[in-house]
Amino acid sequence: MDRLTEMEAFATVVDQGGFTDAAKKMGISKSAVSKHVSALETRLGARLLNRTTRRVSPTEIGMAYYDRARRVLNDAGEADALVTSMQTAPSGTLRISVATDFGVHLLSPVLGNFLSAYPDITVNMVLNNRYVELISEGFDMAIRLGEMEDSSLRARKLTETGQKIIAAPGYFQKYGRPLKIDDLNNHKLLHYSNQSTGNVWKITAPSGERRQVRSAGWLTVNDGQSLLQAAISGLGIAYLPSFLCADALKKGLVEEALPDLPDDPLGIYAIYPPGRYTQPKVRAFMDFLVDTFQDRGPDNW
Template sequence: MDRLTEMEAFASVVDLGGFTDAARKMGLSKSAISKHVSSLEARLGARLLNRTTRRVSPTEIGLAYYDKARQVLDDAGEADAMVTSMQSTPRGSLRLSATTDFGVNHISKALGAFLNRYPEINVNMVLSNRNVDLLSEGFDLAIRIGEMQDSSLRARKLAETNMRVIGSPKYFQDNGIPKRIDDLAQHKLLHFSNQSSGNSWKITSSTGEKRLIRAGGSLTVNDGQSLLQAAEAGLGIAYLPSFLYHDAVEDGRLKAVLPDLPVEQLGIHVVYPPGLYTQPKLRAFIDFLVEHFKGKGPESW
């Protein structure tokens, strides 16, 4: 006989206190339930139930076996439910956290195609340059750029982006082109205010040394798109990711300098709490993002 069916018959008898109710629950005859339990006892070589004319109760060994059997049956039920869930139509609400620059320039442009493909899903995207706590703040997933810090989260890589020093041709014509890292001290630098280093840049030198560059500038802002536009307007030099500057460099509006410096590459990941990937709506969105960003970066966007 099937081992799982034997366990289910025994557990049902214990749960309901008798063979009749267990048979009704499982849709079998009372004699079939009795045969399953007897077969289980014979296979184990132990009596699991005390049978009287009035009631049925588990023996001491039966009670210990019941605890393990119930756990196995619950796990099997969850496995069945997971498969059913994974094959169901993706639907429901997704709450997404994304960095402002990447969210505006790339995620928002991809959402139209995703929502057309999955009309029963709605997305609530929150743009923020801080790392939100997914569980406590109610987010299903987040887009993170740079080094992964929270090891408790699951992650899938979407792409990579390069960091480069850029400025407008007009700015370099008026102020000269920096040839070395030390030359940046003589230029106007555009600063990103959310950096932990304050109004300074952290750049890797040709020797691999991390250098902190401090220089004055007329603009400090917590938005990369604003820094990009300021660089295009000739207000100074910016240090930005390729997913922001790529089009401007291609069009000649901006120029990358200091080509001898090591190119810093940052990973772009989608992160989500463990166990949630089985949700059809989340799995559909993550798989869509992986497909959408395939072949993008680190330089070409």
């Protein structure tokens, strides 16, 4: 008899709690399930199940064997699914959570190119700045900036963005220009409200040391575009990703507060659930993003 079939019959009996329900689950006769399990016990030379008229339960050896057998069966199922997925054209609904600034400024303008290339995929894009629970909230992927907080998820780096400390020329005329990192503590700072570190800026000094600037700030908001507009209006100094403020810098609407600081790029990642294979629609979208942004960043926006 087929060894995997024997394993599957035994594991299904354990899962279902009996031969009758296991037979229904597998779509074969009860006697066939019994023969598979008996053949397995004979081959192994061990009793795997305790059988009574009222219930069936695994023996101690049976429980240990079940744990390993279930892993083998899961791996076999994933292997079959992998082959199927690799031969299947990407399709279905792709539900993604995207950091608001990235989604509005970088992803939305190119999303039409992806949909044209993959007409069988529909995209449900949710813009937010919180770290969603991918599996429990039903997301296929998330796109996030900065350090990844959940190491159990898989991540693929798409590109990098620089970070700029900027303010309007009028602000510098009114309040002066900071000459070093410590001077920022005496200025009006504009903060993201969704940062896990609170109103703290982590900045790399010319020496390479990581410095922290703590200030209550004059304005705190959960949207980067609003912070940029506040900086352009002269309300204070903001610390923003390059892709968001590059155009304003080119137009002279804002200037760098500390232009001599070393580059401190921020990674942009596609995050997706763990697993031995990736759904075709997810793989197609990640490949599209990598290809789209391969020549962009950290400051080439």
